Amino acid sequence: MLRWYRTILPPYIQNALNIPKAIPEWSSVPQHKIVKENYEEIASFHRDLFEKVAHKLFVLMSIILELPENYLSDAHAYDKRSDDHLRYMIYNVRTQEEWDKAQGYSKGGHTDFGSLTLLFSQHVAGLQIRTPENEWKWVKPVEGGITCNAADTLTFLTKGFIKSTVHRVVTPPKDQIDIARLGLLYFVRPGDSTIMKPVPSPLLDRLGLLTDEDKDTDAVAPTGTEYVRARVKDVHHKTVLTRRENTQFEFKGLKVENYYA
Numbered sequence: 001m002l003r004w005y006r007t008i009l010p011p012y013i014q015n016a017l018n019i020p021k022a023i024p025e026w027s028s029v030p031q032h033k034i035v036k037e038n039y040e041e042i043a044s045f046h047r048d049l050f051e052k053v054a055h056k057l058f059v060l061m062s063i064i065l066e067l068p069e070n071y072l073s074d075a076h077a078y079d080k081r082s083d084d085h086l087r088y089m090i091y092n093v094r095t096q097e098e099w100d101k102a103q104g105y106s107k108g109g110h111t112d113f114g115s116l117t118l119l120f121s122q123h124v125a126g127l128q129i130r131t132p133e134n135e136w137k138w139v140k141p142v143e144g145g146i147t148c149n150a151a152d153t154l155t156f157l158t159k160g161f162i163k164s165t166v167h168r169v170v171t172p173p174k175d176q177i178d179i180a181r182l183g184l185l186y187f188v189r190p191g192d193s194t195i196m197k198p199v200p201s202p203l204l205d206r207l208g209l210l211t212d213e214d215k216d217t218d219a220v221a222p223t224g225t226e227y228v229r230a231r232v233k234d235v236h237h238k239t240v241l242t243r244r245e246n247t248q249f250e251f252k253g254l255k256v257e258n259y260y261a
């Protein structure tokens with residue numbers, strides 16, 4: 001589970017350290033020395049992030065969806081087994097030529113795989129989001145702020161009512177190009193006990209978004225963990241990157257657009 005791994009870019013360009021949730025199920029996952037030495041602080045920060053930020057956002061969304069207010073938070077509960085993780089990610093200093101190479105794969109943007117991504121504000125610009133009008137906009141750093149991206153499993157659970165943010169990381173402005181860009185992110189994902197069926201929201205029903213199959217409590221669907229792992233495998237576990245812009249990824253009826261590689 002602990003992975004220094006390549007995301008969609010070559011390792012000289014970008015490295016990530018993933019730290020799974022601090023729950024007994026993941027206690028035997030090997031830890032990097034720096035994580036071991038600071039684990040108490042990391043573990044309480046991890047849980048706080050869920051309880052003080054993600055939980056509240058889920059409550060707001062549940063209220064909007066006219067569901068019991070803990071509905072979405074329970075579906076992503078911190079104590080339940082799921083592949084949530086904190087990620088330290090560094091974009092090493094690179095030349096314009098290296099940025100160009102990397103952006104060949106990332107310029108179309110992407111959506112995140114889980115339900116919510118919390119990104120701690122940092123001062124090296126790079127993150128952009130795509131507006132509904134298909135324009136790219138810089139995400140401005142907000143001192144002490146957290147940028148929150150809605151992601152694909154939340155889109156599935158709400159039948160597209162909450163839409164994944166399409167985003168990308170581009171070359172920082174000229175005066176920041178020689179500064180390494182270190183980010184801290186928290187990925188919230190549905191786990192083993194969350195079945196990937198649309199939520200029974202009266203609002204979604206009134207909007208005509210729920211089909212008879214969506215409302216059939218006996219209909220079979222993958223768990224959050226199954227879906228997320230299939231998606232991770234499709235994007236990250238490869239030795240050769242192939243262009244997949246304008247294609248779709250589909251797993252057991254759950255479909256998303258590939259905007260990049």
Ligand SMILES: O=C(O)CCC(=O)C(=O)O
Pocket residue numbers: 089112119126127167168169183185
């Ligand atoms: O580094 C960033 O600002 C965003 C990274 C990102 O989009 C991701 O890891 O999914």
Ligand SMILES: [Fe+2]
Pocket residue numbers: 110111112167
């Ligand atoms: Fe992302």
